[in-house]
Amino acid sequence: MALVRLLALLPFIGILVGTPFFNRVEPMVFGMPLILAWIVMWIILTGVIMGIIYLVDPDNRDIPARHRRDVPESRR
Amino acid sequence: MNAALLIIFATIACVLLLGLRAQRGKDMDLEQWTVGGRGFGSILVFVLMAGEIYTTFTFLGGSGFAYGHGAPAFYILSYGCLAYVLSYWLLPPIWRYAKEHRLIAQPDFFARKYDSPALGVLVAVVGIVALVPYLVLQLKGLGIIVDTAAYGAISSTVAIWMGAAVVTAYVMVSGVHGSAWTAVVKDITILAIVLFLGIYLPIHYYGGYGAMFAAIQTAKPDFLALPAQGESVAWFDSTVLLTALGFYMWPHTFGSLYTAKEGRAFRRNAALLPLYQLILLFVFFVGFAAILKVPGLKGSEIDLSLLRLSVQTFDPWFVGVIGAAGVLTAIVPGSMILMASATLLANNIFRYFHPQATDASVSRAAKLLVPLVALVSVTFTLQGGTTIVALLLMGYSFVTQLFPALVASLLPQNPVTKEGAFAGICIGVATVAFTTLTHTTVATLFPILPEALRDLNIGIVALVLNLVTLGVVSAVTRRRSAYA
Numbered sequence: 001m002a003l004v005r006l007l008a009l010l011p012f013i014g015i016l017v018g019t020p021f022f023n024r025v026e027p028m029v030f031g032m033p034l035i036l037a038w039i040v041m042w043i044i045l046t047g048v049i050m051g052i053i054y055l056v057d058p059d060n061r062d063i064p065a066r067h068r069r070d071v072p073e074s075r076r
Numbered sequence: 077m078n079a080a081l082l083i084i085f086a087t088i089a090c091v092l093l094l095g096l097r098a099q100r101g102k103d104m105d106l107e108q109w110t111v112g113g114r115g116f117g118s119i120l121v122f123v124l125m126a127g128e129i130y131t132t133f134t135f136l137g138g139s140g141f142a143y144g145h146g147a148p149a150f151y152i153l154s155y156g157c158l159a160y161v162l163s164y165w166l167l168p169p170i171w172r173y174a175k176e177h178r179l180i181a182q183p184d185f186f187a188r189k190y191d192s193p194a195l196g197v198l199v200a201v202v203g204i205v206a207l208v209p210y211l212v213l214q215l216k217g218l219g220i221i222v223d224t225a226a227y228g229a230i231s232s233t234v235a236i237w238m239g240a241a242v243v244t245a246y247v248m249v250s251g252v253h254g255s256a257w258t259a260v261v262k263d264i265t266i267l268a269i270v271l272f273l274g275i276y277l278p279i280h281y282y283g284g285y286g287a288m289f290a291a292i293q294t295a296k297p298d299f300l301a302l303p304a305q306g307e308s309v310a311w312f313d314s315t316v317l318l319t320a321l322g323f324y325m326w327p328h329t330f331g332s333l334y335t336a337k338e339g340r341a342f343r344r345n346a347a348l349l350p351l352y353q354l355i356l357l358f359v360f361f362v363g364f365a366a367i368l369k370v371p372g373l374k375g376s377e378i379d380l381s382l383l384r385l386s387v388q389t390f391d392p393w394f395v396g397v398i399g400a401a402g403v404l405t406a407i408v409p410g411s412m413i414l415m416a417s418a419t420l421l422a423n424n425i426f427r428y429f430h431p432q433a434t435d436a437s438v439s440r441a442a443k444l445l446v447p448l449v450a451l452v453s454v455t456f457t458l459q460g461g462t463t464i465v466a467l468l469l470m471g472y473s474f475v476t477q478l479f480p481a482l483v484a485s486l487l488p489q490n491p492v493t494k495e496g497a498f499a500g501i502c503i504g505v506a507t508v509a510f511t512t513l514t515h516t517t518v519a520t521l522f523p524i525l526p527e528a529l530r531d532l533n534i535g536i537v538a539l540v541l542n543l544v545t546l547g548v549v550s551a552v553t554r555r556r557s558a559y560a
Contacts, residue, residue: 008161008164011157011158011161012158012161015154015157015158015316016158016313016316016317019154019309019312019313020309020312020313023147023301023302023309024301025289025293025297025298025300025301026293028286028289028290030285030286031284031285031286031287031288031289032285032289033147033289033293033300033301034301035147035150035300035301035302036147036150036300036360039150039153039154040153040354040357042154042157043153043154043157043350043351043353043354044350044351044354046157046158046160046161046350047347047348047350047351049161050160050161050164050346050347050350051347053164053347054164054343054344054346054347057343059340059343060340060343060344
């Protein structure tokens with residue numbers, strides 16, 4: 001989980017650090033200016049990344065998660 | 077009375093009915109009124125949180141900003157996305173703490189965490205100062221819509237008064253229950269309208285997106301990229317960061333967290349909301365389509381671009397449908413904002429000065445303060461002059477000042493003292509207030525700085541000063557209490 005959590009840093013890097021490098025109109029991507037296409041790509045990726053984190057995070061599981069905690073560390 | 081107005085008024089009447097009916101069968105004490113008895117399920121929380129995001133600001137302000145400023149408008153797409161990432165870890169602990177301590181409003185959280193009712197008052201004041209421009213922009217949008225749809229028959233002044241009266245009435249009766257149910261209706265309508273306009277208009281006028289962007293690039297070269305000066309990449313980054321951090325610091329957003337039944341709802345929303353936010357893209361498409369088709373809107377007129385283009389393109393009845401959707405985007409968030417400000421005034425300021433007041437009298441005070449706040453906002457709205465986006469950015473600069481003290485309070489060992497939190501917020505807010513009132517920017521204060529620093533959003537500068545003050549004062553007060 002700890003490693004998966006690091007994925008959440010990617011949208012910040014993509015949007016805050018990446019956008020200045022893609023601040024151009026051309027080449028257009030899917031008919032959109034490059035900068036817009038770059039931001040849209042990151043929004044979709046953010047949805048995917050947060051979806052993965054949601055699925056991996058044991059806090060979001062109902063009863064099975066509690067069962068799992070009863071199993072000794074070595075057998076998990 | 078034309079078809080457009082008829083449809084808009086019918087919508088307002090329906091909203092009012094729905095809002096008034098929503099409180100049925102519930103005993104409206106302060107906890108029911110403001111946080112829906114903490115019984116809202118995942119879907120209602122989703123709609124409420126998403127609904128507060130899709131306001132007149134996005135509908136008229138977003139398209140207007142794309143029309144008038146071009147690429148800088150993309151900041152609106154970006155900040156929500158980053159805010160949702162933060163929300164995954166930020167919201168569940170806030171919600172859990174609020175539930176355990178039965179908190180009603182945002183300042184309660186600070187007051188309890190820092191064990192300082194005075195800090196609660198400060199947070200309430202900051203919240204109200206930030207909320208007024210937010211409410212003003214909703215009313216402004218309402219005025220623009222009715223004025224345009226009436227084809228001049230009703231002035232925007234009359235429309236603003238009517239809109240404020242409707243919102244006031246149903247907030248006083250139903251509180252957050254009214255907002256949640258109208259939010260459902262609003263979200264479906266706005267989704268359909270924005271998707272339709274964003275797809276239809278570029279195809280109708282240009283034959284497609286690619287052709288539209290190519291035409292704009294030819295007519296206004298590099299309008300679709302961030303400029304080298306002013307709203308440059310430095311402005312973009314600092315504004316995105318400021319607004320992403322401030323996203324959940326709005327008193328009404330913070331307050332609507334408390335409505336949730338379970339904390340997992342927030343984590344699920346963190347994955348769903350980024351995609352939901354792509355609707356904004358279609359709002360921009362409308363603004364871009366207007367650039368070459370209704371040219372010449374200047375200054376705060378840019379907020380009119382979506383409606384002007386609609387009037388030019390469609391029959392009055394369909395302008396009415398668009399206007400009705402727009403009215404909903406103003407009324408629903410407007411009601412949340414109005415309720416949040418009245419709650420802050422009653423629960424956190426009135427109660428502080430009258431500690432022996434009963435819950436019933438605080439609840440009554442909150443409801444009586446609703447029309448007062450509405451009246452103040454109407455007065456500001458009628459003075460006019462600023463664009464919708466400028467109003468919102470000002471509010472954001474204020475609320476984001478609460479972020480450092482909030483995050484520190486969530487740490488297992490809070491390094492910040494109540495004096496530090498108090499001083500930091502004061503310095504941050506004072507910086508924003510000073511620069512707003514005197515129209516100062518980093519560029520006018522320090523003209524010799526390099527461009528990247530001159531274009532920084534002043535709210536970020538205030539946030540840095542806030543952090544430094546918070547750190548220094550916390551260190552000093554901590555040492556003093558250690559010696560004592």
